[in-house]
Amino acid sequence: MSSSGLEELEKEITDNVQRCWKCRMCVAMCPTYEGWFTQSTAGRLMAINLYIKHGLGSEEELSTMLYACTTCRRCQERCRMLSTDCRPADTILKARQYLVKRAELREGKEP
Amino acid sequence: MGGSKSIIGDLKRLVGRENASDSIFERISYGQDAAQPDLEPDKIPVAVVKPQSAQGVSEVLKYANTNKIPVYIHGAGTAFKGSPKPKRPGSILLSTQALTSIEAHEEDMYYELGAGVNLYELEKLLLSRGYLLPMTIGSKFSSTIGGAVSINTIGHMVDICLGKIIDYVMGVEVVLPNGDIIETGTRSIRRPAGLDYTRFFVGAEGLFGVITKIRLRLIADRNKAHIVGFFPELTDIAHAFQRYYREKLPPPLYGEVLDKVAAQAPFKLRGLGEPKGHMALAITISYTQEEADRQANEMVRVFKGENAIDAFVAKSKKEQRDYWDARDNILNILQASEGDERLVMAGALEASVPLSHLDHALEYIQTGHDYSALKGAKLFIYGHIGTCDLHGMWVAPVSMPQAERMRIAKEAIHLEGDVNIMWGCASGEVGQTASRMPFFKRRYGMAAHRMLMNVKRAIDPNNILNTGNLEGEGYE
Numbered sequence: 266m267s268s269s270g271l272e273e274l275e276k277e278i279t280d281n282v283q284r285c286w287k288c289r290m291c292v293a294m295c296p297t298y299e300g301w302f303t304q305s306t307a308g309r310l311m312a313i314n315l316y317i318k319h320g321l322g323s324e325e326e327l328s329t330m331l332y333a334c335t336t337c338r339r340c341q342e343r344c345r346m347l348s349t350d351c352r353p354a355d356t357i358l359k360a361r362q363y364l365v366k367r368a369e370l371r372e373g374k375e376p
Numbered sequence: 377m378g379g380s381k382s383i384i385g386d387l388k389r390l391v392g393r394e395n396a397s398d399s400i401f402e403r404i405s406y407g408q409d410a411a412q413p414d415l416e417p418d419k420i421p422v423a424v425v426k427p428q429s430a431q432g433v434s435e436v437l438k439y440a441n442t443n444k445i446p447v448y449i450h451g452a453g454t455a456f457k458g459s460p461k462p463k464r465p466g467s468i469l470l471s472t473q474a475l476t477s478i479e480a481h482e483e484d485m486y487y488e489l490g491a492g493v494n495l496y497e498l499e500k501l502l503l504s505r506g507y508l509l510p511m512t513i514g515s516k517f518s519s520t521i522g523g524a525v526s527i528n529t530i531g532h533m534v535d536i537c538l539g540k541i542i543d544y545v546m547g548v549e550v551v552l553p554n555g556d557i558i559e560t561g562t563r564s565i566r567r568p569a570g571l572d573y574t575r576f577f578v579g580a581e582g583l584f585g586v587i588t589k590i591r592l593r594l595i596a597d598r599n600k601a602h603i604v605g606f607f608p609e610l611t612d613i614a615h616a617f618q619r620y621y622r623e624k625l626p627p628p629l630y631g632e633v634l635d636k637v638a639a640q641a642p643f644k645l646r647g648l649g650e651p652k653g654h655m656a657l658a659i660t661i662s663y664t665q666e667e668a669d670r671q672a673n674e675m676v677r678v679f680k681g682e683n684a685i686d687a688f689v690a691k692s693k694k695e696q697r698d699y700w701d702a703r704d705n706i707l708n709i710l711q712a713s714e715g716d717e718r719l720v721m722a723g724a725l726e727a728s729v730p731l732s733h734l735d736h737a738l739e740y741i742q743t744g745h746d747y748s749a750l751k752g753a754k755l756f757i758y759g760h761i762g763t764c765d766l767h768g769m770w771v772a773p774v775s776m777p778q779a780e781r782m783r784i785a786k787e788a789i790h791l792e793g794d795v796n797i798m799w800g801c802a803s804g805e806v807g808q809t810a811s812r813m814p815f816f817k818r819r820y821g822m823a824a825h826r827m828l829m830n831v832k833r834a835i836d837p838n839n840i841l842n843t844g845n846l847e848g849e850g851y852e
Contacts (some may be wrong), residue, residue, distance in 0.1 A: 279720065280774055282405060283720055283774055284549070284710070284718055284720055284774065285728040286555075286710070286721065287409065288407060288454065288515055288518065288707060289451075289452055289453060289454050289515065289518040289519075290517040290518050291684065292518050292690075293494055293496075293517065293518055294517070300473070301397065301402055301426075302402060302406060302453075302472060303399065303401045303402055303405060307405075307684065308401070308402075308405045311401070311404065311405045311408065312401040312405070315400070315401060317402055319399050320397075321401075321404070322400045322401050326399065326401065327401075330401070337805070343517075345711075346645070346705065346708075347517065347705045347708070348581050348707040348708070349707045349708075349710040349711060350708075350710075350711045
């Protein structure tokens with residue numbers, strides 16, 4: 266993936282995150298939630314946005330957070346039925362892909 | 377006082393390492409609410425703490441008071457008028473979400489609830505025991521009883537049917553800014569006469585203390601009937617509720633409105649087809665099903681008498697749930713678009729009006745004002761028309777520049793103030809401080825604001841709790 270491909274992925278991810286209303290209806294039902302926001306979907310979406318758009322936090326911390334998601338997609342269904350349908354599970358998967366592609370570009374593995 | 381490293385170290389000692397965090401992701405996630413704009417970088421709290429007991433809250437407040445550190449109080453963080461967002465640098469964000477104790481005292485008609493008890497879980501528990509939770513909050517899947525009580529809201533319900541949540545709060549446990557833990561109220565269904573300082577804290581939005589426990593009076597569940605109506609004009613729905621009350625019929629538990637365009641996406645999602653018009657929903661309640669049905673039939677009669685295209689009592693559980701969910705899950709309306717034209721909320725209004733001006737207010741919100749950015753944006757109208765509380769949501773494509781969206785947001789706040797001022801009201805669902813303080817000063821005057829500031833100084837001399845909210849900082 267070229268750097269422009271990475272930018273497209275960034276745009277897709279941040280547009281989805283922007284659609285999230287931070288209603289937090291996906292927090293308590295997330296199977297990985299043990300009391301901290303970043304253990305939930307809403308927290309992960311906020312962290313993705315902070316990292317991509319504002320350069321905050323570390324890649325390592327974000328990666329740990331994203332890979333803790335079980336991808337059970339309960340949040341996605343809840344968001345569709347009760348909220349804005351910001352496709353949170355898809356966005357988390359895209360963000361994982363984004364981190365991998367970034368690492369590949371950094372290490373020169375991309376053609 | 378040392379820097380942020382010293383503060384986080386001290387807090388970890390006070391509440392336990394696992395109950396305090398200085399992760400940038402946690403600090404910003406908690407520092408945000410559902411409101412725009414995003415948290416300003418210099419206002420990011422230095423730490424988030426989640427004490428596991430009232431004693432833990434007390435330790436944090438004693439520490440903050442001694443060191444004059446601002447503390448912002450969170451339930452679940454679902455507010456969207458800016459109140460729980462930090463306004464001053466170097467603050468601590470204190471969440472009461474871990475206080476989830478539930479003590480049942482059904483023999484004395486109350487439950488004692490930790491402030492962090494989730495509203496959805498509480499509603500399920502109460503229903504399973506034959507009781508009704510006297511509030512319906514749109515964010516109930518996430519929000520807490522402590523947050524709702526601290527702003528004295530019943531959400532979508534009609535105030536004159538069951539009362540406000542204060543009418544069900546027999547007492548609270550509160551941690552004062554100096555760390556003292558006090559109890560208010562009574563364990564009897566006989567409320568205290570005279571000074572009942574429960575009222576200092578219910579609806580105070582965390583300005584005077586941190587509510588850690590709530591004694592909630594129980595109310596037996598009632599029989600319900602669901603009414604659905606479709607109207608050619610929104611003002612027809614206003615006229616229907618005006619007529620219903622003029623005829624001295626019993627107030628319904630809910631009286632809702634959803635405009636036709638807004639209804640399209642939620643209807644499609646639930647297979648309800650195209651809305652026949654602007655939708656009105658009502659739920660009547662009574663001790664007997666016969667009486668609830670009688671009131672529902674009266675409501676249908678009134679709807680039809682006020683120009684309804686269709687009005688009926690929804691009989692099947694599925695039909696009742698689908699129409700209710702279409703209205704209740706209002707964020708579904710933002711699903712009505714794709715790609716670059718995806719819609720996001722740009723501005724929001726919540727204004728209450730006198731019953732006789734419901735129709736005028738609906739017209740004014742749509743076309744009566746002179747705010748150009750609002751007129752250029754798409755408006756969805758919904759709300760709790762049976763309790764004279766109207767919402768407007770102005771939406772914009774996700775591609776709209778942030779500055780233009782901000783202009784819509786600001787104009788919506790101004791319009792909300794204008795509507796409330798025009799007819800002498802004050803909204804009624806979400807809290808009054810922070811973003812609404814400029815309105816508060818216009819509505820009640822500087823003398824009223826000074827009085828509140830003096831009360832705040834008397835109870836919180838170092839001004840550590842939700843600092844800047846009463847001052848209206850960030851929303852001047």
